[in-house]
Amino acid sequence: MTGSATSPPPSQSVDRAANMSDDDLAALCEAADAAIIDGGGFGWVNPPGRKALERYFRGVLLVPERELFLARSEGVIVGSAQLVRPPRNNEAQAFGATLMHAFVAPYARGHGLARLLTERVEECARAFGYQVLNLDVRETQEAAIALYESLGYIRWGVHPAYARVGGRTIRGVYYFKLLQPGGRVRDGT
Numbered sequence: 001m002t003g004s005a006t007s008p009p010p011s012q013s014v015d016r017a018a019n020m021s022d023d024d025l026a027a028l029c030e031a032a033d034a035a036i037i038d039g040g041g042f043g044w045v046n047p048p049g050r051k052a053l054e055r056y057f058r059g060v061l062l063v064p065e066r067e068l069f070l071a072r073s074e075g076v077i078v079g080s081a082q083l084v085r086p087p088r089n090n091e092a093q094a095f096g097a098t099l100m101h102a103f104v105a106p107y108a109r110g111h112g113l114a115r116l117l118t119e120r121v122e123e124c125a126r127a128f129g130y131q132v133l134n135l136d137v138r139e140t141q142e143a144a145i146a147l148y149e150s151l152g153y154i155r156w157g158v159h160p161a162y163a164r165v166g167g168r169t170i171r172g173v174y175y176f177k178l179l180q181p182g183g184r185v186r187d188g189t
């Protein structure tokens, strides 16, 4: 039985993937599928099918600018997020990275895993030397908005035509967080 008042909280962990076993890939695709069906939030509106998801996540592992983080509950992958570095030609914005495509499967939500996932991505970005972490999210993703605001992300803008879901245009909200201690919005030096 799970979820009773006497059940201990599930053991949770987050790791950065260099590669993935077939079992891990299957669990990741199942989690992504469930999250998309539940309302998405990381691009897909309709589940693209297992083969497309497998190709997508295998592809992510091959992109040098992307780090894939895997969120596990009791050792099983139930969510993920990506840390995306700026392209090499973008010298002016080389100090900032982007957190994208974060999700936790509906069956694993409400236990603090997304918070842990976000904190791990931030730690990694900090370790890489980034000073700013950017992210954006549909205005309808209320849980995500509450999560990021509770972690100190600052809302700086709203995109009025951010996404189309079910024939409806949805606004997007844009956030940033300064990662280094004592970071300031305006340096001026």
Ligand SMILES: CC(C)(COP(=O)(O)OP(=O)(O)OC[C@H]1O[C@@H](n2cnc3c(N)ncnc32)[C@H](O)[C@@H]1OP(=O)(O)O)[C@@H](O)C(=O)NCCC(=O)NCCS
Binding pocket: 035, 039, 040, 041, 042, 100, 101, 102, 103, 104, 105, 108, 109, 110, 111, 112, 113, 114, 115, 116, 136, 137, 141, 142, 143, 144, 145, 146, 147, 148, 150
């Ligand atoms: C947003 C999401 C990742 C949260 O996952 P989760 O593991 O349930 O989140 P956590 O348990 O770590 O909760 C952390 C905080 O998020 C907020 N939060 C989580 N679920 C919430 C809900 N249903 N309503 C309001 N706030 C919520 C709270 O601030 C919570 O902190 P608290 O527990 O101290 O109150 C998950 O709901 C999800 O995958 N949503 C769809 C995809 C998405 O929106 N991705 C984000 C950007 S692309």
